[in-house]
Amino acid sequence: MIKFKLYYDKDDEEVWLREMSLKGWAFKKFFMGFYTFEPCEPGEYNYQIDLLDNWNGNKFDYASFMDGVGVEVVDQWWRWVYLRKKAVDGPFEMYTDVESKIDLYRKIINFLKIALVIEVICFFIELTATIQTGNLVLGIFTVLLGAISFAILKVIWKCKWKIKQLQNIERSNQ
Amino acid sequence: MDNSTPLTEALFYILLAVRTPNHGYGIIQDISEMTDGRVVLGPGTLYGAINSMLTKDWIRLYSEDKESRKKKEYMITSTGREIFKNEVKRLNELVESAKKMDEQEMRK
Incomplete structure (x- = not known):
């Protein structure tokens, strides 16, 4: 399937x-x-x-x-x-302590930042092309790239929020 | 060595588990036994910790069995022992300080 x-x-x-x-x-x-x-x-x-x-x-x-x-x-x-x-x-969890969980989310954020930069560059290239040609297909691509960029940005925020939650746990454990 | 202590619980127990040559699965099992199942390391946590300790030369690759991919054994280095000793000293100091405070309070 x-x-x-x-x-x-x-x-x-x-x-x-x-x-x-x-x-x-x-x-x-x-x-x-x-x-x-x-x-x-x-x-x-x-x-x-x-x-x-x-x-x-x-x-x-x-x-x-x-x-x-x-x-x-x-x-x-x-x-x-x-x-x-x-x-x-048995249970399956890749990361079991706060430190390594935070490390993973940091790694994800750095990875997504690269993806975001690439998407944003593509977005502006498409946007310029759309404005210059008035082509509908290019316009659709522009909107799509904008949406993807925004989605990536949202996940970066979410990962940052998760790191903050984990840091609070870490602090209250000390 | 400056920011190596305090050790995380995972690093502390991994260093304990590789006093004699030990492989990934063995490390997880030994730590689980030592802590009565309280600390069961996730594979990702262990993999990251082993790689960072290999880079820092706290542990070294002891043997690699090419036949069975599972048997890559690790062992603590002298640097690792030094780090561990310092951490135990630090932990002892914490416990001693707490005991002293307890005794003072009892006397009051």
């Missing part, structure tokens, strides 16, 4: 993949918003999504490390990796 969805927030995406697993659909592949699912036992897997440190870093090292601790790398999309663990093998 293939489903099309656009997620900007990986936490929401994780929840959805878990819901799909509970309905008996195991996530297998991701491509440009298209999610491929295979039948599975309802609730068989728990999913987590992680962001690799860099583009071409030691993917093999990462995958073999995860394999060693009972976690399967299902698919990779750019720097994003989809991971799963059988529910019978």
